Amino acid sequence: MSARLIAxxxxxxxxxxxxxxxxxxxxxxxxxQILFYAIFALGLNVLVGYAGLVxxxxxxxxxxxxxxxxxxxxxxxxxxxxxxVALIVGIASMAVFAVLSLRSTGIxxxxxxxALGEILWGLAYRWISLTGGDNGINVRLRPAxxxxxxxxxxxxxxxxxxxxxxxxxxxxxxxxxxxxxxxxGTRDQPRRMNALGYHVWMIRFYACLVSGLLTxxxxxxxxxxxxFISPQTLALTSSAEVLLMVISxxxxxxxxxxxxxALVVVVKTVVSGFLERWNFLLGAIFVAIVIxxxxxxxxxxxxxxxxxxxxxxxxxxxxxxxxxx
Amino acid sequence: xxxxxxxxxNSVTFGGLLFLLSAGFSLIFGLMRIPNLTHGSLFxxxxxxxxxxxxxLLGFQLNFWLAAILATLAVAAxxxxxxxxxxxRLPGDQLAQVLVTLGLSFMAADFCLLVWxxxxxxxxxxxxxxxxxxxxxxxxxxxxxxxxxxATVVALGLWLLLDxxxxxxxxxxxxxxxxxARVVGIRVSQLFTIVFALGAGLAAFAxxxxxxxxxxxxxxxxxxxxxxLVVVILGGSGSLLGSFVGSIIIGxxxxxxxxxLPELAYFVLFMPMLxxxxxxxxxxxxxxxx
Amino acid sequence: MSALTVxxxxxxxxxxxxxxxxxxxxxxxxxRLIIGPNGAGxxxxxxxxxxxxxxxxxxxxxxxxxxxxxxxRRRPHLGMARTYQIITLFARDTIIHNVSLAxxxxxxxxxxxxxDIKHQGHLIEHGRAALERVGLAHLAERPLAQTSYxxxxxxxxxxxxxxxxxxxxLDEPFAGLSIDERADVKQLLxxxxxxxxxxxxxxxxxxxxEFAERITLLHFGEVILEGTRAEVVADPRTREVxxxx
Numbered sequence: 001m002s003a004r005l006i007a008x009x010x011x012x013x014x015x016x017x018x019x020x021x022x023x024x025x026x027x028x029x030x031x032x033q034i035l036f037y038a039i040f041a042l043g044l045n046v047l048v049g050y051a052g053l054v055x056x057x058x059x060x061x062x063x064x065x066x067x068x069x070x071x072x073x074x075x076x077x078x079x080x081x082x083x084x085v086a087l088i089v090g091i092a093s094m095a096v097f098a099v100l101s102l103r104s105t106g107i108x109x110x111x112x113x114x115a116l117g118e119i120l121w122g123l124a125y126r127w128i129s130l131t132g133g134d135n136g137i138n139v140r141l142r143p144a145x146x147x148x149x150x151x152x153x154x155x156x157x158x159x160x161x162x163x164x165x166x167x168x169x170x171x172x173x174x175x176x177x178x179x180x181x182x183x184x185g186t187r188d189q190p191r192r193m194n195a196l197g198y199h200v201w202m203i204r205f206y207a208c209l210v211s212g213l214l215t216x217x218x219x220x221x222x223x224x225x226x227x228f229i230s231p232q233t234l235a236l237t238s239s240a241e242v243l244l245m246v247i248s249x250x251x252x253x254x255x256x257x258x259x260x261x262a263l264v265v266v267v268k269t270v271v272s273g274f275l276e277r278w279n280f281l282l283g284a285i286f287v288a289i290v291i292x293x294x295x296x297x298x299x300x301x302x303x304x305x306x307x308x309x310x311x312x313x314x315x316x317x318x319x320x321x322x323x324x325x
Numbered sequence: 326x327x328x329x330x331x332x333x334x335n336s337v338t339f340g341g342l343l344f345l346l347s348a349g350f351s352l353i354f355g356l357m358r359i360p361n362l363t364h365g366s367l368f369x370x371x372x373x374x375x376x377x378x379x380x381x382l383l384g385f386q387l388n389f390w391l392a393a394i395l396a397t398l399a400v401a402a403x404x405x406x407x408x409x410x411x412x413x414r415l416p417g418d419q420l421a422q423v424l425v426t427l428g429l430s431f432m433a434a435d436f437c438l439l440v441w442x443x444x445x446x447x448x449x450x451x452x453x454x455x456x457x458x459x460x461x462x463x464x465x466x467x468x469x470x471x472x473x474x475x476a477t478v479v480a481l482g483l484w485l486l487l488d489x490x491x492x493x494x495x496x497x498x499x500x501x502x503x504x505x506a507r508v509v510g511i512r513v514s515q516l517f518t519i520v521f522a523l524g525a526g527l528a529a530f531a532x533x534x535x536x537x538x539x540x541x542x543x544x545x546x547x548x549x550x551x552x553x554l555v556v557v558i559l560g561g562s563g564s565l566l567g568s569f570v571g572s573i574i575i576g577x578x579x580x581x582x583x584x585x586l587p588e589l590a591y592f593v594l595f596m597p598m599l600x601x602x603x604x605x606x607x608x609x610x611x612x613x614x615x
Numbered sequence: 616m617s618a619l620t621v622x623x624x625x626x627x628x629x630x631x632x633x634x635x636x637x638x639x640x641x642x643x644x645x646x647r648l649i650i651g652p653n654g655a656g657x658x659x660x661x662x663x664x665x666x667x668x669x670x671x672x673x674x675x676x677x678x679x680x681x682x683x684x685x686x687x688r689r690r691p692h693l694g695m696a697r698t699y700q701i702i703t704l705f706a707r708d709t710i711i712h713n714v715s716l717a718x719x720x721x722x723x724x725x726x727x728x729x730x731d732i733k734h735q736g737h738l739i740e741h742g743r744a745a746l747e748r749v750g751l752a753h754l755a756e757r758p759l760a761q762t763s764y765x766x767x768x769x770x771x772x773x774x775x776x777x778x779x780x781x782x783x784x785l786d787e788p789f790a791g792l793s794i795d796e797r798a799d800v801k802q803l804l805x806x807x808x809x810x811x812x813x814x815x816x817x818x819x820x821x822x823x824x825e826f827a828e829r830i831t832l833l834h835f836g837e838v839i840l841e842g843t844r845a846e847v848v849a850d851p852r853t854r855e856v857x858x859x860x
Contacts, residue, residue, distance in 0.1 A: 054420060103603060107419060108614070111360060111558065115598045118551050122591020129588070178719055178735075179728040185716050188705050195665065195699075196720035196778070197691035210728075236547060240427050247424065277439050283431025290424045291414050 015161060019154045028153040029225075034265045035157075035164040036221035041245040041257030042171055043214030048243070049252030050180065051207045052187030053101075053109050056239045057117025058215060061097065063234035064120055065090035065219030070137040070229045071130070079143035087216050093120075094212025098205050105190075117239050124231040136230030139223055150224065160221055167214060171254060174210065183207050184252075244282065248289045250296025259298050330463050332580055338469040338538070340576025341476030345531035346549060347556040348483055348568045349524025355500040355563020355612055356520050357412075359419050362426040364528050365550030366433035367404065371396045371529020372541040373437050376446045379536075389451035397530040404525025408518045416514070430546065438543050448536030468537055475534060479527075483565055496520060500563040500612050528553075552579070555598040561611025570609060616679045618643040618812040619782050624663055624673035626836075633659045634670070635837045641782070641829075643678075644809035648827030648844075649816045652857055656836035657816045658700060661784055665697050666690050677782065692721055694781030698771050700790060700816075704759055710770050711755040714742040717774035745777035746770075749803055765796030772803060776811075783807070785815040789822050797822055824848070832856060 014021075022028045040062055047053045068089040072082035101112040124131045131137065142150040150156045174180050185193045186200045194200050223229050232238070245264045250256025264282065272278045293300035346368055353361045378392035387395070407429060415421040449455075454468045487493035498506040499516050507513050532541075532549075539545065552575060560571025575594070582593040606614040621639035625632070633656045641647045649657050662668045664675055666687030674683045677693055685693070705713050715732065718741055719725040732738070746752040749769040759767065768788060775783055788804070789797050801822050807813065817823035830847040832840040834856045840847055847853055 100599065100603060104606070107358065107360065107423070108602065108606065110420075110423065111554070112599065112602050114554070115558075115595050115602065119592055119595045119599070122595060123589075126590050126592075127588050173731075174728050176731045176733065177728045178722075178724050178730065178732050179726055181712070181716065181732050182719065182725050185705060188707060189703050191667075192699075192703050192705075193716075193720070194688050195667075195691065195697055196717055196774070197688055198720055198725065199688050206726075236551070237431075240431070243424075243427075277435045280432050280435035280439070283428040283433075283435070286428035286431070287411065287425050290421050290428065291411065294421060 015165075018157060018161075025153045028157050030265065030269050032153070032157045032160045032225060033269065034262045035160045036218045036225065037242070037245065037265055038258040038261040039164055039167045039214055039221070040218035040242055041249070041261045042167055042254075043211045043218060044242050045246045045251060045257045046171075046174075046183075046207055046211040046214070048246050049250075049256070050175070050183050050187060051204055053105060053204065054243065055097075055101075055113040056110050056236065056243060057097065057101075057113035057115070057120075058211075058242055059236075059238035060117035060120035060234050061090060061094055061212060061215045062219040062222065062238070062242070063124060063229065063231075064093050065216035066223035066229040066233060067124060067131060067137065069220050069223050070139050073139055074137055079145075083143075083220055086220050087213070090216025090219060091209060091212045094208055094215065095205075097212075098208035102201055102204055102208070114236065114239075117234065117236065121231055121234040121236070124234050131231070134231060136228055139227040139229075142224050142227070156225065160225075163217065163221065167217070168254065168258075171214075175254065179203070179206070241282075244286050248286060248297055250298035250300070253296065253298050256296045256298040260296070263297070327463060331465075332584055333577075334465050334469060336577040336580040337573065338472050338576070339580055340573040341473045342531055342535045342538070343552055343556050343576055344476050344569055344572035345479060345534065346528055347553045347560075347572055348480070348565060349527035350553040351557045351560065351562055351564065351568045352496065352500075352520050353524040354557055356496060356503070357419075357422070357517055359422045359426065360554060360557075361521075361524065362423060362550065363407070363429045363433065364426075364524070364553050365546035365548070366430045366437075367400055367525045367528040368532040368535075368549045368553075369437060369541065369546040370403070370433060370532070371400045372448075372532030372536050372539075372545065373441050373446065374399055374529070375533025376448045376536055376541050377441075379448060380446075389449075393530060393533045396533045397526045400529030401522045401526030405518050405522035407525075408521040412521070413514065413517070430550075434543070434546055441541075443543055445540050445542035446536075447540050448533070450537040472534060472538070479530075480565070480569055487565060492519070551595070555594060557608070558598045558601050559608055561608030563612040564608070564610040567608055567610035616643075617641060617676075618645070618678060619664070619814065620676040621660075621664065622674045622676075624660070624675070625671045626659060626663060626668065627671060633836045634663060635835070637673070637833075637836070637838055639831060639838070641812055641814055643781075643812055645812055646826055646828045647812075647814045648823050648830045649814065649833060650818075650820075650823070650830060650847075651833035651839075654835075655833040657833055658786055659836070660833065661697065661786055661816065664784065665695060691778055691780070694779075695784070696775040696778045696780035696782070697784040698768075698775050698786055698788060700787045702764070702767050702771055704767060704771060704774075706760045707758075709756050709758055710746065710751060710762065710766075711739070711742050713759055713770055714745050714774055714777055715739070717777045718742060718745070721778055741777065745773045748776060748806075749773040750799070763796075765792050765799065768792060768796070768800060769803065772800070776807070780811060782812045782814065785813065785817075787816055787818060789817060789819045801826070 018031050019028055022031060044055065044058050047055050065086045068086040069082045072085050097113065097116050100116065101109050104112055125133060142156065144150065148155055150159055182198055182203050186198065186203050190200050241264055245260035246257050248263055249258065249260025267278050267282055271281065275281060289297065350361055350364045353359065375392045375396035378387045378395055379389055411425050412422050415425065450468045454471050456467050457464050458467050458470060487497060495511045495516055498511055499513050503513050556568060556571040556575050559574060560567025578594055578597065582590045586593055601608055617640050619639065619641040621637055624634055624637040626634040637660060649660070651657055663670050666685060670683065674681060676682065677695060680693065682690060682693060705716065715738055718738055743752050743755060746755055749772055751766060751769055751773065754762065754766065759770065772788065788800055792800060804826060815823065815826065824844060827844050830842065830844055831838060832847060832853060839856055840850055840852050
């Protein structure tokens, strides 16, 4: 049994038993938030971490799935229809984003996605007849699949947990697959990949769709959690926050976005109880990580741990051999 | 008739303000090749600091113009510090620099909330410019016309700086080809600090000058940053003329859009930006493609 | 049928003509060397042949098939492989992963998001075989970042050969190599069977000349001279182009 497997086992048990050891409903709800924001971060990570494309418009896609759900429910459809439509709208919007933004990479990609996110925000804010503008749309009831109502924090948490675990499993398979390897190849050497026969644009497009699916799923969970959607969710600050999650945790890793999501959510919810100016803290952490630990908290801590481990063991033994620790 | 005239004057005024905001953004983008996501915050900081000086600090109440200059210098100094201490640690890594400006914007916004609270600050129109000007049948607030004059003066000043001074020549060289500029002995990293400070100062100046019209409130940074972005993308990065023309165009689109198509106001604003990014990424007068 | 035929190829950037009316005809199995001083347009010619830039005029035929309008990503599928002057491989990954990417590039499996790449036995087998050919099988699990320049050049050639090309374009394969490394690469290239046609750009004359059967001399984007090795070496125009008199 490797240390990794044990750690995973402990984590799994901890996650599954949350309602039993978390001190109250408030914290179970925070756990739910961490989980669906982690799905959102995993979705953005497909682009930022694995495709090498930084998007500052993802909150728009998150929000449009949330709005679609809320709107469908508002005009009288049931939850199944609302969810299906929201998924379709979310992925279709991502496809449009992709076609428009994949003409560029790097700073150009950031600017186009920023503009697209702003357009969606502007529509949410001003198309009052459709979205209610600043008043937003309320979601009266959470769904009750197979008779289990999701109104209680516990049931909502478990539903979110199941979807989260499925998302993590899917991402694990994705990252180890040939397509995952192709995608990461286009991140590292797009010109070489093209010369080797890969269709770089198409690979990125499919990656966008995968990202869009995860983003839409998290948006739907979000709107059922808060039972409310307003334009603020699509603002540039929201896109910046999810980017912060990915980059602070560690882009291009599986654990990174989850740690980043936990960090941001905990600062926003729990820390904000003690520290009113938590945005300042978030910004400061972000700047510190970008300058001091650009690979992110997860890889960065692992590296520091390895260094410390080697330093601790060095004097007693011969120098460590070259190669992987 | 009067409606259109008022809308037009407001558009030109807003365009003037946008020019003051985006000229700096354009120079930073042109030279350092990064969209400075802190720019909206610098505008807001200038507005808050200037407003504080005007309202009175430690018993001293300052003349509006003096307050504006002090606020400009203060924020310019802040910009210089931010560039030297933070951005300079990431040489050549544009993506990381953009992320730092993003983080800074979070910090600046919360800092303003901490110091000045959540209520909007009203800035009184400076003495002597509070009245109206009559041009034929139409009546215009004098201050709005003053902004147009100020923006034009600053535009001329910037043009003289870029076109007639040695510093300006170095900046233009850096915008065109930073590597070549280094080769001929231009201290490009020093230029970065100067231009970033200049951009910050201009944004701050715009903030306090715009104070009497826009007032100062939390979220002002989020309102202004996208506008700077749109203007510079449309006009082209690194081009003063582009900022000028772009500002006027966006001033018009913004005001007429809000008035005539309120539901699609932001759509109408960002569509030109999107179209330019897709069809002509260097913008109208840009020196290079972002 | 010739392996590679280029007819009347022209390319200009702004006012600068980098390729002027280039004709090239390489027979199957041939070893062709393209030489010329710096700026002669040799790499640009390669970029035109692989499709990374598109010509203003002219055509390119691969074994009789007109590929002038074929996108560059399709050309490896038609049997064209290429190495670069500056080695741009996947530094984060192991050598075997680099070769696997080359193998996957032509396989429909590259679109598969469900299977585990490390469990693809035949992929790993072919990868090791490709590394055997260049004498690097023992370093398969070594991260590329921990290899020498000469080893990386051999990895790059392994990747190109792994795609079973019919025409192999080598852009300065000996650049930056030590004398021993050059000898290794030379052996490697000489061992490539005749079912692969090779076109090479090279500056390093002592190694390249040994290798070449026919030589094309480029200058300012134009073909000045073409012939057998002996012909081109003896021709006074060759010296003129390089030494200016």
